[in-house]
Structure formats: structure tokens, C-alpha cells
Amino acid sequence: MIPGSFDYHRPKSVADAVALLVKLGEDARPLAGGHSLIPMMKTRLATPEHLVDLRAIGDLKGIREEGGDIVIGAMTTQHTLIGSDLLAAKLPIIRETSLLIADPQIRYMGTIGGNAANGDPGNDMPALMQCLGASYELTGPNGVRRVAAREFYQAAYFTALETGEILTAIRIPVPPVGHGYAYEKLKRKIGDYATAAAAVVLTMSGGKCTSASIGLTNVADTPLWAEEAANALVGTALDKAALDKAVALAEAITSPAADGRGPAEYRTKMAGVMLRRAAERAKSRAKN
Amino acid sequence: MNVQAPIELTSAERAEKLQGMGCKRKRVEDIRFTQGKGNYVDDVKLPGMLFGDFVRSSHAHARIKSIDTSKAKALPGVLAVLTAADLKPLNLHYMPTLAGDVQAVLADEKVLFQNQEVAFVVAKDRYIAADAIELVEVEYEPLPVLVDPFKALEPDAPLLREDIKDKMTGAHGPRKHHNHIFFWDIGDKDGTDEAFAKADVVSKDMFTYHRVHPSPLETCQCVASMDKIKGELTLWGTFQAPHVIRTVVSLISGLPEHKIHVIAPDIGGGFGNKVGAYSGYVCAVVASIVLGVPVKWVEDRMENLSTTSFARDYHMTTELAATKDGKILAMRCHVLADHGAFDACADPSKWPAGFMNICTGSYDMPVAYLSVDGVYTNKASGGVAYRCSFRVTEAVYAIERAIETLAQRLGMDSADLRIKNFIQPEQFPYHAPLGWEYDSGNYPLAMKKAMDAVGYRALRAEQKQKQEAFKRGETRELMGIGISFFTEIVGAGPSKNCDILGVAMFDSAEIRIHPTGSIIARMGTKSQGQGHETTYAQIIATELGIPADDIMIEEGNTDTAPYGLGTYGSRSTPTAGAATAVAARKIKAKAQMIAAHLLEVHEGDLEWDVDRFRVKGLPEKFKTMKEIAWASYNSPPPNLEPGLEAVNYYDPPNMTYPFGAYFCVMDIDVDTGVAKTRRFYALDDCGTRINPMIIEGQVHGGLTEAFAVAMGQEIRYDEQGNVMGASFMDFFLPTAVETPKWETDYTVTPSPHHPIGAKGVGESPHVGGVPCFSNAVNDAFAFLNAGHIQMPHDAWRLWKVGERLGLHV
Numbered sequence A: 001m002i003p004g005s006f007d008y009h010r011p012k013s014v015a016d017a018v019a020l021l022v023k024l025g026e027d028a029r030p031l032a033g034g035h036s037l038i039p040m041m042k043t044r045l046a047t048p049e050h051l052v053d054l055r056a057i058g059d060l061k062g063i064r065e066e067g068g069d070i071v072i073g074a075m076t077t078q079h080t081l082i083g084s085d086l087l088a089a090k091l092p093i094i095r096e097t098s099l100l101i102a103d104p105q106i107r108y109m110g111t112i113g114g115n116a117a118n119g120d121p122g123n124d125m126p127a128l129m130q131c132l133g134a135s136y137e138l139t140g141p142n143g144v145r146r147v148a149a150r151e152f153y154q155a156a157y158f159t160a161l162e163t164g165e166i167l168t169a170i171r172i173p174v175p176p177v178g179h180g181y182a183y184e185k186l187k188r189k190i191g192d193y194a195t196a197a198a199a200v201v202l203t204m205s206g207g208k209c210t211s212a213s214i215g216l217t218n219v220a221d222t223p224l225w226a227e228e229a230a231n232a233l234v235g236t237a238l239d240k241a242a243l244d245k246a247v248a249l250a251e252a253i254t255s256p257a258a259d260g261r262g263p264a265e266y267r268t269k270m271a272g273v274m275l276r277r278a279a280e281r282a283k284s285r286a287k288n
Numbered sequence B: 001m002n003v004q005a006p007i008e009l010t011s012a013e014r015a016e017k018l019q020g021m022g023c024k025r026k027r028v029e030d031i032r033f034t035q036g037k038g039n040y041v042d043d044v045k046l047p048g049m050l051f052g053d054f055v056r057s058s059h060a061h062a063r064i065k066s067i068d069t070s071k072a073k074a075l076p077g078v079l080a081v082l083t084a085a086d087l088k089p090l091n092l093h094y095m096p097t098l099a100g101d102v103q104a105v106l107a108d109e110k111v112l113f114q115n116q117e118v119a120f121v122v123a124k125d126r127y128i129a130a131d132a133i134e135l136v137e138v139e140y141e142p143l144p145v146l147v148d149p150f151k152a153l154e155p156d157a158p159l160l161r162e163d164i165k166d167k168m169t170g171a172h173g174p175r176k177h178h179n180h181i182f183f184w185d186i187g188d189k190d191g192t193d194e195a196f197a198k199a200d201v202v203s204k205d206m207f208t209y210h211r212v213h214p215s216p217l218e219t220c221q222c223v224a225s226m227d228k229i230k231g232e233l234t235l236w237g238t239f240q241a242p243h244v245i246r247t248v249v250s251l252i253s254g255l256p257e258h259k260i261h262v263i264a265p266d267i268g269g270g271f272g273n274k275v276g277a278y279s280g281y282v283c284a285v286v287a288s289i290v291l292g293v294p295v296k297w298v299e300d301r302m303e304n305l306s307t308t309s310f311a312r313d314y315h316m317t318t319e320l321a322a323t324k325d326g327k328i329l330a331m332r333c334h335v336l337a338d339h340g341a342f343d344a345c346a347d348p349s350k351w352p353a354g355f356m357n358i359c360t361g362s363y364d365m366p367v368a369y370l371s372v373d374g375v376y377t378n379k380a381s382g383g384v385a386y387r388c389s390f391r392v393t394e395a396v397y398a399i400e401r402a403i404e405t406l407a408q409r410l411g412m413d414s415a416d417l418r419i420k421n422f423i424q425p426e427q428f429p430y431h432a433p434l435g436w437e438y439d440s441g442n443y444p445l446a447m448k449k450a451m452d453a454v455g456y457r458a459l460r461a462e463q464k465q466k467q468e469a470f471k472r473g474e475t476r477e478l479m480g481i482g483i484s485f486f487t488e489i490v491g492a493g494p495s496k497n498c499d500i501l502g503v504a505m506f507d508s509a510e511i512r513i514h515p516t517g518s519i520i521a522r523m524g525t526k527s528q529g530q531g532h533e534t535t536y537a538q539i540i541a542t543e544l545g546i547p548a549d550d551i552m553i554e555e556g557n558t559d560t561a562p563y564g565l566g567t568y569g570s571r572s573t574p575t576a577g578a579a580t581a582v583a584a585r586k587i588k589a590k591a592q593m594i595a596a597h598l599l600e601v602h603e604g605d606l607e608w609d610v611d612r613f614r615v616k617g618l619p620e621k622f623k624t625m626k627e628i629a630w631a632s633y634n635s636p637p638p639n640l641e642p643g644l645e646a647v648n649y650y651d652p653p654n655m656t657y658p659f660g661a662y663f664c665v666m667d668i669d670v671d672t673g674v675a676k677t678r679r680f681y682a683l684d685d686c687g688t689r690i691n692p693m694i695i696e697g698q699v700h701g702g703l704t705e706a707f708a709v710a711m712g713q714e715i716r717y718d719e720q721g722n723v724m725g726a727s728f729m730d731f732f733l734p735t736a737v738e739t740p741k742w743e744t745d746y747t748v749t750p751s752p753h754h755p756i757g758a759k760g761v762g763e764s765p766h767v768g769g770v771p772c773f774s775n776a777v778n779d780a781f782a783f784l785n786a787g788h789i790q791m792p793h794d795a796w797r798l799w800k801v802g803e804r805l806g807l808h809v
């Protein structure tokens, strides 16, 4: 439980941070809230020789509306997300999800950028970002590029981030007013990662579902965007038959690992149960 | 001069000011604990102190082909790397266990469980030590792994303990297989067989009490400091039994006992985890002797959970014989006990299965038979009493589950079955068929109070309705009602049947009154959070009429405290608490002589009044304890030695037998397997109640542990013997959010043989709580004929039960 030795850097700007990361190469890792990285360093699963702390870079913090998008700086803490009036009004599912992450102490430190960039399928933000159709702004030595959250995750801890790149902001299209939403997460206790979780955002009109998007957490080695399952809801009244179908389609794309949370079959079924409950709750919240 | 006479307080007012027994005195130790001013082992920082850390085995069973320490030794800041080869010449590569076995201090030629200690690195700081252990290169040749205890005794099972392979007689008799540790039995086998043959109903189940581990906030740790000039060793450590550690260190090291100073400072929880002797202690001592400077060893959480002393791992085939109207005729139980790689159980020496023979519980039955086979497997050793007096938890689990399954087979309500078979108040002292003499109890009274409090019959009616609704598909929830009526056996114990390595299990108290009437008292026990500094002072306050706030309690320094066997098995109040009362009474007797002298009356003319002796019939003529204390030093009666102090070593005449009635109401979501505890009611009878607030705190803590154990805690191994989930990410430690709300209640049946009638309460809630939760879960599924459901009852396992029963279509 004692990390190996490392050098600590605290750049003041994105440019400096990128320059450092480029110079130090594979041996360096950005440090955000440290609540995924440092536990891994303590068990020596991660042994970076350099930590480039992003906390002194003011530009990376904050939540703002820009065109039809909400833009969240990567270093915005989960605690800040929970307290944001803008998010509460436009994207309440972010608040709902954040409140289910870890515990208050961790949320004071943990950032949305770290959560999204980490690449751990247990993190809650990635599936939510996929559900919301978010894109990630990655800043590197060659400037800024945008990658859709739905394209970002390759395998556990493998993402589209290149060495020398920093996730600087997350851009989320604002869902229509009156949308229904829910994040349902099954966990063993406060501070646990999901046994399975589902994010649902949908719209209703005339008693019918007019659009739907579904993200699933911790039931594969990446977050899952359950496109077919969502399509199966559109055009239905979200009745039992439609939910049964969506659940079956969602379960079909899962491939969870067995761990202390349960065997694979259980976690697959729980993805289905969470989806069903999230869809029902989203429906009850949607303006018709 | 116009002096106003002080307003004289009544006896009751004076008694209240003492804060003696029965009052909810606030815990005095909390002032320092809540302000971060406790003094724990890791707070001990000595000049030149080094740090030790272990290289641990990655394999569960493997031959060590070579250990190369050269790279580690070359790392700047590393002073030594010890292996078994270094300890062998000192004959310290193995150490004796409390259970009559030996245990490898550092793995000798082979490793027997994952994370076993292989080498001990000593370095200038923790970080260097942690780096250095990565540089020690160990070459292993993997061997077949034995994880399943049911396979341990198969003819072709791998040989684990090569060191004792020719020793076919162990500490507890013959061994029938190379992986066999002992066979132990008790009771009337033939009589039991006869009773079973005649019974209308025989109810048989195999109840597994899975492997778990205590989770004290502070892990095991020590600082060893050898003064080579004086030839004296000082050892600070997280020791629940510091005197026993001193004796063991003396026996192992050959250092004379008076040159060993063992100090247990504040301890951050023990729960049995800190009773045993561990490799870390031995290695720190050896390193300090070799290097001549202090050496600290602190285990981390993963090391704690995966190496130092697991608990339980009992597989109990339990049978009850009964008449068809529910009178129990006999009990038969066979236990397969998985002890891991070494038999390091912390039980009194003559009891290889602890007090498992309390397994007939609270029920009157004429005959019973218990047998236990202990086996070796490739798992960590231990077998400590995790907040439980020596396998009592296992015993209570067996009987309280067996009562439920019998009730089901009889088609009887399980509360009624219990009531029908209770030992009756007039039967005490009760001679149980497996040997114990229960000192006192009133079971029907406690059961009735509990049933009334929870509205038991109404709960059953509600459950019936819910079951109907479930069958009709109107709800996806199952309601379970858990009952546990436990009898514990604590306070080990009488020297006639309890010793540890030959040291009888008495305990002690030494009380010294200073001239101005304040007190220092020392005991042979050691609080790890139980609040001894508060409660022992309350006993003395009541006995001697000195305010509790004027009494200082000190434990843990073996140079100053009288010899005692330490704190575990709820023994402090039954033993040292008794010694405290007896020592106080010796002082009081002398005080009476002094008072008689001062008041110029005959001793027999005096009577005790709260804090003073007064002349019978002349209440205005009195001497307070404070006045007597002054006189005892400065004007004692002729022929009486000055001073006012006493020591008592208390060898209890019997154990004490606390009991309780617990009820739990649970709702289980069959679609997720998530169980929610709606209500938990705990009635405890621990005899005389010294401090109701501390009792309540103990009950809350113990119930929380019981909840954790029953509903999720588990030290799990995969087939290769890899220990799974040995961190708090997986090992279920509930937070305030998951923890149910506890309702506590009590009855009082004083122990007839204890000087103040107290019985001990620390472990009752864990012992009684686990079966109560498990019974609630089992009860929820019982109407669907689920059969016995093994613990832990975490969500996925309960979901699997639903799956098996076809509830998920």
C-alpha cells in the first residue's frame, strides 16, 4: 500500500502540461483528483515516474453553456457538478449520477475529466457521456481534436488518448426541455463501483417514446452505448413488451467479468433490471 | 467565626455524584480519541528506528527453489533482509502456536498459503522497505493446491505439512491423515444414537459458517527495541493479551521475563485479531536484536485481511431429534474445521474447538454428541474468535439455524418451538448435556418481552399476506422474520478447565488509594475500545465510595500491571471486573478497621453508607473514604500497616452465560437479491449492567459486525488458492448508510457467582446477530421450500436462490 517513488510537476497552463507530458513520454501521467490513480499507485498496479498535476490550471475548471451545448472543464470536481444550478436545470441526470459516485470526500477531489479519461469500466461518467452523446476535447502537441465519447473507449484502461494529450473539456448537447432521464445503479455499499448501472434519456410525445439513448456501466471492459436497445423503445408506449425487448437487446451486448459483485450472468441480468427501472423512471419524468 | 454548615446531601444524592455502577457515565477515554490524541503503536517513534516489511508468497502452495536477496540488500537504505535460513540457526524459523502446533515465521523450503511471509526486509523508512521487497527474487515451483476442506482427507490429497509428516500424534491426539490436525469429541455418543433411533422426526442440515476476518481500524503492528547494554527488550504492540506475549517472547527468545517490557498502548480495535503471535512480531524482535536499533512493523489492510488470523470456516453437519409435537430429544453435530496451513487457533489449550460444545444452546435436551475434525488447507492460519468467545458464534449459528429447519419440518412456528424447549428458570444452575453448567437465566421472560416488543404474531400475519400477494404476482418482495435466542459462554475462565500454554486464565486488579483519596488501579486485561477506563472506575466508585472521576485506570504495561490473560472472549468484566470488586472489598475491610479506630467504636458498630462508614444509630458520626484514606497513611490504628491498597488475582468459579432474544424483519427484492433490514430488535441479558450507555455502544457495534458477516463479509479463495477481495473495496464493511437502525432492550439476571453479578456483553450482539440475519433471509424463502441457504447473504447469492426457485421468469 506504499507507492513507488515519483517526481511531481505542477504546471500552470495547458500548454506547459502538454509540453511536460510530451517531454516525459510514457513514464508520465496526468494527475487530476488522484482518486483512481493514487489507489492504483499504492498497490503498484500503476508505477508512473512522473505525475503532472493539473490542479493549478485554472482554465480546466468550470461549467458553461455554449451554443446548444454544455461545456464542462475536465478539472471540475464531482462535488461542483452536484452543486451546479445550470446542470440541475439543463442536465439533471449528471447530478443524479454524480450523487451515486463514491462518497462526499471522494467527490470533493474526483473530477469529471479524470473519471472520463481513466478508462475504468467501473466509472459512472463514461456510460453517461455515451448516453448523452458527449464529445471529449483532447489537447495535445498538435492542438485540439474532438472524439465522441461513444468512440473513445477501446478496452479497460485503453482509450483514444495519445501520449502527450490531455482531456481538457467535455461538450454535451443539451437534451430537449421536458426529457425524461434516470441513472439506476446497483452497488453493494456506499463507495462501491456498480454491479451494473444504466443511464436512460428519452423524450415522449402523445404517449409514445420519440427518442431514447441508453448507456450501461461496468458490464463489459468498456462502457456500453446500447443503441439497438434504445431503438427498440422508440415509437412504443414504453409498455412491458417494449421494455422486455430493450432489456433483452441490452443484455445481449454485455460481457461482464465475474468478481466479488457476482458472477457474469448475474451482472448481465442486473444490467437488464437497472435498464428497466431507469426507463420506467425516465418515462415517469418525461413531459408528454 | 460564622461558618455556615455545608448542606448535607442525602445518600442517594451522594451515590449519584460517584458515577458508579448503573450510570450512563460518558467514556473518559473518548476525550483523547476524538481529539486525535490517542497514543497508538504507530505513534511510537524512536531515534534511529527502522522499518520492516514482508516479501510475501504469490503462490498458495509451492516449493521455494531459491531466494535472491542481493538486489534488495544493494538498495541504499536497506540494512538487512531476513529469510528462514537466517532464523534457522536461532531456531526461530518456526514458532509455537497457541493451539499446540508450530507455525513458520518465514517460509521454510515451501509456502503454504498465498501472502505467506517469505522474507523480512529492514530499511531506513517505509518507502525504501516497500521498494526493496520488490527486489527480492523468489523462485517457486508450484505444487497442487488444496482449498476445499472436504477434500483435505482424501487419500491422494496433497501433503501440505512436510515438517510434521511423520508426527502422527498432534497436540490433541492421533492424526488420521497427513492433512488431519485433530479429532475431538464430547458427549454421549451411544445415548445420542439411541435417542435419534426413537425420534419421530430427525432434522439434518449442513450449515457452513464461512471464513471471515475481523476489521479493527488499526491493523496489527509492533515496535521492538533491544537495549544490548542492559540486555532488555521493550516491545510495544497491538496486543490484546500483553502479559501472555511477554511470557511467549521469553520462552521463544530465552530472554528472562523480567528483562522484557511489553507495552500495549491505545489499541484501535481488536476483535480477536490481536490475540495471536505473528511473524511480524518475531521478525521485528530478531531484527532489533541483530541490528541493535528499534524496528517497527506495521501491516497494511491487505496483509491484515489475508494473513493475520481469519475467523470461523466451520462446516457443521447438525442434527436434531424431536417428537412430532416438537420436544427436542437429542442433538448430534459433526464439524469439519478448516484451520488453514497451521493450527494457530486462539483457544484455551484444552479446547481445540473452543467452546463449540455450547451448541445445545438455550434448550433443554437430555443428550447430545459433538465431534470435530480439524484439517489443514492452503489458506492463511488463524481461527481467532472474531468478537466471539471461542467458537461460540459457530455453535450458536448451528443451533439457531437447526431450530429453524426443525420447526419447518415439523410445520411449527419457530418461536413456539423455542419456547417449548427452553431451559426453565428453576432449572438453573443447569447441567447441559455437553458439559457446561449454565449459571443463570430467565429465557421465557426475555422471549416474551421481545415478542411483545416487535409484535411477533402480527408480523407473521403480515408475512402471510405478503406471501399470498407474491404468489399472485402483486409484489416482487419477500418478507423474512429472523429470530435468534442465544446463550453465550464467556469469561474464560476457571483454571480447572482453562489455560493458555499452561498459564491459567485468571485475571487481576490492583487498586491503590492515595492519601488524598484518589485512586490508581491497574488490571491484567487490555481495552481495545471497550471503555475499561470508564467502567472499571465505576465498579470501584460504587464499591469504595470514591467518585469515578478521581479514579485512574491503567492497563497494558506489563511492568506495572498485575499479570493477566488479557481481553477477548468477553472475559474482562467476568474476570478482571470480578478481581476489581474483590480487591476493592479488601480495601473496604481495612477501611472499616481504620474508621472504627477513628470513631472509637467497634468495627461491628459501623455500617456502610455510599461513601462512608457511619456509626449504627448515630448517622452524624461517620468517616468518609477520603478521610479514611488520609488516616490510613498518617494515623493508622496501632498494629496495622499504613497504606490502603490491595491486589486480587481472580480465578472464576465458573463461566458466565449471557443470553438474548433478537428479532429481525427483512424485505428481499427477488429481482436484484438486495435485502433491506426493516427492523432489528435486540434484547440482551448480561446480568448486572455497569454502564448502560457502553452496553448499548457494544451492542450497536456488534450488531453492525453481525450484519456485515451475515450479509456479505467473506475471505474467499479461488481454486488456485488466490485470496480474493482482501481489501475494503470488496470486503464488506458497511457504512452508516447500509447499517440498519438498532433497537436495544434488556432484562437483568445477575450471575450468582460473580461478585457484582455481571456477565459480559461485548460479543453477544455479534454471536446472536449473525444467526438472526441468516434466519431472516432463510425465513423469507422458506415458504418456497428453498432449503438451507448458506451465508454470506449478499445480493448475487440471494438472486441465485431466486433463480434456482424459478422466481425470475
Ligand SMILES: Cc1cc2nc3c(=O)[nH]c(=O)nc-3n(C[C@H](O)[C@H](O)[C@H](O)COP(=O)(O)OP(=O)(O)OC[C@H]3O[C@@H](n4cnc5c(N)ncnc54)[C@H](O)[C@@H]3O)c2cc1C
Binding pocket: A029, A030, A031, A032, A033, A034, A035, A036, A037, A038, A039, A054, A074, A075, A100, A101, A102, A103, A106, A109, A110, A111, A112, A113, A114, A115, A117, A118, A122, A123, A124, A125, A161, A165, A166, A167, A168, A191, A192, A193, A194
Ligand atoms: C473508494 C472509492 C470509490 C469510488 N467509487 C466510484 C464510483 O462509484 N464511480 C465512479 O465513477 N468512480 C468512483 N471512484 C473513482 C473516483 O470517482 C475518481 O475520482 C475518478 O474515477 C477519477 O477522477 P480523478 O479526478 O480522481 O482522476 P485521477 O485519479 O487523478 O486520474 C485518473 C486517470 O485519468 C488520467 N487523467 C486524469 N485527468 C486527466 C485529463 N484531464 N486528461 C487526461 N488524462 C487524465 C490520469 O492520468 C489517470 O490515469 C471511486 C474512488 C474511490 C477511491
